[in-house]
Amino acid sequence: MDTIANIIEQQRSCFKSQQTKAVSFRLELLKALKFEIESQEQAIYDALHKDFKKSQFEAFISEVGLVLSQLNLVINNLESWSKPKRIRASLLTFPSKDYIYKTPYGTTLVIAPWNYPFLLAMEPLIMAIAAGNTVVLKPSELTGHTSKILTQIIKKVFPETIATSIEGGVETATKLLSEKWDFIFFTGSTKVGHIIAKAAAKNLTPVVLELGGKSPCIIDDSMDLKLVARRVVWGKFFNGGQTCIAPDYIIVKSNKKEALIAALKAEIIKRYSETPKTSADFPRIIDKKNTTRLAALLVDVNIVYGGDIDEAQCYISPTIVDEPALDSPLMSEEIFGPILPILTYNTEKDIEQIIGHKDTPLALYIFSNHKGFIENTINTYRFGGGVVNDTLIHFGNHRLPFGGIGTSGMGKYHGKHGFDAFSHDKAMMKRGNWIDPSFRYPPYKGKLNLLKKVFKYFG
Secondary structure, three states, X not given: OOOHHHHHHHHHHHHHOOHHXXXXXXXXXXXXXXXXXXXXXXXXXXXXXXXXXXXXXXXHHHHHHHHHHHHHHHHHHHHHHHOOEEEOOOHHHOOEEEEEEEEEOOEEEEEOOOOOOOHHHHHHXXXXXXXXXXXXXXXXXXXXXXXXXXXXXXXXXXXXXXXXXXXXXXXXXXXXXXXOOOEEEEEOOHHHHHXXXXXXXXXXXXXXXXXXXXXXXXXXXXXXXXXXXXXXXHHHHHHHHOOOOOOOEEEEEHHHHHHHHHHHHHHHHHHHOOOHHHOOOOOOOOOHHHHHHHHHHOOOOOEEEOOOEEHHHOEEOOEEEEOOOOOOHHHHOOOOOOEEEEEEEOOHHHHHHHHOOOOOOOEEEEEOOOHHHHHHHHHHOOOOEEEEOOOOHHHHOOOOOEOOOHHHEEOOEOXXXXXXXXXXXXXXXXXXXXXXXXXXXXXXXXXXXXXXHHHHHHO
């Protein structure tokens, strides 16, 4: 196989040839990709199940279905997205016609995570190709079966000079980051995000960082707790809790805590039975290292439900923890597993004491029927995005931008936002020649007051 440096050089030469600029060429590749994914659909489900026992339903709704939906969206809209957009001209630059041209960055690197290994590899790759870039994808080494099928699909559809998948671990990622890229897209932990940003900064490479954090779920006393429990259990334990926007912990009005815990327990049993280990719908933790990490978070805490651990089988049951200390390991780092801490509040000041001292999360959820409380919470706290009276589902609307802020990331994507992320907005002004006022040219004597009036009224 060619070395990483050679692959990048070949892709750079391909990009310079202008081949990827043609919208018809991009569409041909994306249609071929859609056909190949549909042809390999069952193999993708099998790979995801082998990697961490993900059910076919969850695999479709959170991986294959979303990828195919994004492909359909791009195929149907790429021509219009790619056209120069006419912008209203300014009287200060009269006469002119102004435009924004969508132009690709060039040679791009996509580093994908393990928790949604197909979706979070394919979606940025699709948007990179749609925008006219070349792509090197580095899939996760922790999901070997899914990474293998990703590599096979990409190799079948794309010339290596357009897109390729390079499998490997930390050493491979380090080699890739040592190269010069025109754009980097990374999904993963905040810790690794710092490494990506530092590597990109050496060459002033633009980046999108989709990270995570401790996403709170605030529940007041105005809601039907059965409905709340149904939606929280679904969002928290979907994918075994290994979701960057999963509710990380609950803050519930103190007079509703016991009733909420009872409703959560009943809902967990209803969805996964009293022995979730035997449920076909409850995935495993990705590997033993992460299972051990999660097990350590349950030491010296008050477990009120669950807590069953089988490290050999990478299994941790849906678990509820009551009132862990704010400085405990459980409340100090993103959980990324099926453990749900429950804290309480009486006043909005109590909520601020909990959330206000933590890094900015990727998501925030509010369960309430009180409009004032909802709007105040939305406007008070920094977070990437969120949902009122549900969890996770904002990810499913391609019209909404998805991305973090602060320690939960930078940049955004999804739908056209993804196309825009992989495109440079090139500002172009086409100046008219039929008139050329002498006002802007020297000598300037006696023109300043008139200039100020022009800026005041026409700027």
